[in-house]
Amino acid sequence: MKRLRLERWASQIQQPPRNPRLYLQRSFAHDARAPRREWQIQQPQQQQQNHWRDQSRGAITRRHASTAASASAPVENAAWETPPTDSINHDSAPPASSTALFTPSHLRATQSAKLSALHARLSLPSKLPLQTLARCLIDPSADPRPAYNNASLAILGQDLLGYYTSEYLTCRYPRLPMPVLFAAQYAYAGNATLGAMRAEWGVEAVAAPGPEVDPGLLQLKRTIPGNAMQEGEMRRIKDMPQARRLGSGRRNEDWNYRRGTTSRIVRDDQFGDLHTDLPAAEEHQPYPGAAISQPGGSETSPGAEQPAPLDLTNPSSSSSADPHPTTLETASASFIRALVGALYLHAGIPAAKHFHASHILSRHLPLSPLFAFTHPTRDLSRLCAREGLEPPVARLLSETGRHSRTPVFVVGVYSGKEKLGEGVGSSLNEGRVRAAGNALRGWYLYSPPESEVVVPSEVEGAVGGAGNGEGEGGRRARKWKPQMVDIGEIIT
Numbered sequence: 001m002k003r004l005r006l007e008r009w010a011s012q013i014q015q016p017p018r019n020p021r022l023y024l025q026r027s028f029a030h031d032a033r034a035p036r037r038e039w040q041i042q043q044p045q046q047q048q049q050n051h052w053r054d055q056s057r058g059a060i061t062r063r064h065a066s067t068a069a070s071a072s073a074p075v076e077n078a079a080w081e082t083p084p085t086d087s088i089n090h091d092s093a094p095p096a097s098s099t100a101l102f103t104p105s106h107l108r109a110t111q112s113a114k115l116s117a118l119h120a121r122l123s124l125p126s127k128l129p130l131q132t133l134a135r136c137l138i139d140p141s142a143d144p145r146p147a148y149n150n151a152s153l154a155i156l157g158q159d160l161l162g163y164y165t166s167e168y169l170t171c172r173y174p175r176l177p178m179p180v181l182f183a184a185q186y187a188y189a190g191n192a193t194l195g196a197m198r199a200e201w202g203v204e205a206v207a208a209p210g211p212e213v214d215p216g217l218l219q220l221k222r223t224i225p226g227n228a229m230q231e232g233e234m235r236r237i238k239d240m241p242q243a244r245r246l247g248s249g250r251r252n253e254d255w256n257y258r259r260g261t262t263s264r265i266v267r268d269d270q271f272g273d274l275h276t277d278l279p280a281a282e283e284h285q286p287y288p289g290a291a292i293s294q295p296g297g298s299e300t301s302p303g304a305e306q307p308a309p310l311d312l313t314n315p316s317s318s319s320s321a322d323p324h325p326t327t328l329e330t331a332s333a334s335f336i337r338a339l340v341g342a343l344y345l346h347a348g349i350p351a352a353k354h355f356h357a358s359h360i361l362s363r364h365l366p367l368s369p370l371f372a373f374t375h376p377t378r379d380l381s382r383l384c385a386r387e388g389l390e391p392p393v394a395r396l397l398s399e400t401g402r403h404s405r406t407p408v409f410v411v412g413v414y415s416g417k418e419k420l421g422e423g424v425g426s427s428l429n430e431g432r433v434r435a436a437g438n439a440l441r442g443w444y445l446y447s448p449p450e451s452e453v454v455v456p457s458e459v460e461g462a463v464g465g466a467g468n469g470e471g472e473g474g475r476r477a478r479k480w481k482p483q484m485v486d487i488g489e490i491i492t
């Protein structure tokens with residue numbers, strides 16, 4: 001009969017369970033996020049820890065099985081988890097923020113099948129590397145470090161999307177009222193639309209961020225759902241749209257203060273909505289490293305205090321170690337905006353415009369339902385008076401079932417002999433109102449011929465070309481044509 005070696009059994013039982021996260025951190029310890037000098041400092045410490053761990057393993061394997069082994073196991077496990085403090089030099093230990101991994105390393109981007117599939121699925125240019133695409137998927141709620149999240153790229157992409165969308169709508173529909181223009185811009189490039197695009201592309205989101213997840217997933221820290229009550233109100237936060245509205249630039253920060261069209265253009269965002277989650281104007285501090293202008297003619301003395309250099313590898317002092325959570329819709333919109341900004345930086349203006357035309361302007365948006373007239377007959381009368389036309393007159397074109405339960409009247413609105421609009425209603429007054437509304441829609445939705453429409457971004461770089469109309473990047477720039485500028489909407 002073969003002899004049993006109880007010494008090997010006892011050593012296997014007494015060893016503590018191995019934590020896979022320890023090996024994961026060791027595999028990602030040598031990362032580009034940690035400076036090379038700090039990595040060289042960490043090597044002696046790891047050698048001391050490994051030397052202590054080898055000594056502990058030897059002591060455990062030499063210990064024989066006994067009845068006292070089970071009682072001393074918790075103490076040995078505690079010693080195994082924390083190395084002795086006298087063997088580690090704490091003076092040379094780097095800060096935890098510089099080596100902590102909030103999200104997957106960019107070195108794993110080239111090994112991610114999800115990233116490669118997304119790059120091919122969107123037909124992105126080869127100039128856009130997979131590492132940048134992986135950074136576009138990192139929301140600031142998952143990684144607060146500015147050098148590794150997509151906050152800076154999202155700001156650039158948001159401005160580009162707003163610029164390309166607004167010039168498209170303004171040049172093709174020069175008579176659109178400002179409220180309809182704001183609604184159309186939100187329908188094309190708002191958070192709801194961009195969130196739906198992320199789902200259509202097949203980009204999945206993580207349940208919780210961490211260095212062990214796939215780089216091809218959307219990294220974000222989700223907000224906790226709930227039905228909390230708004231402070232000082234008798235309504236829930238989710239029932240009070242945009243409850244926290246700060247940083248609007250108004251003297252009074254109430255949500256219903258000075259909400260005119262001019263105020264929406266000057267003080268609000270590109271969609272005409274109040275800025276949310278922003279500090280008040282008097283409390284707003286410039287971002288770290290922001291340049292401060294000096295009085296005219298004054299020069300900075302050599303002994304003047306120089307601003308501290310930016311540290312983009314660590315979270316800023318204003319953001320805590322635990323970043324604020326966000327919603328999936330907001331993180332999805334930030335990802336797509338960051339992707340547009342990355343395309344602009346890596347591949348230039350043609351790639352960004354092609355992406356905008358393929359994924360944003362290709363979506364169907366009917367503009368007629370965006371109009372909501374309160375007094376269409378009065379607005380039509382003011383419009384005819386402004387344009388020098390005859391006053392509008394409503395005429396009955398056809399009817400059926402006048403004395404039945406469901407009558408139908410077809411009413412047309414005429415200015416002289418010209419029919420401006422036509423509407424159908426169950427009464428004469430309803431048909432007249434609908435006809436006036438359709439006449440106003442026909443006026444505001446006027447579009448010049450396609451050959452006459454030239455947006456400003458299509459002629460960028462044409463002046464600096466070699467005389468052959470070629471703009472930046474060798475692309476063919478169109479010749480500029482003056483676009484129609486309407487006198488404005490009717491305000492009653």
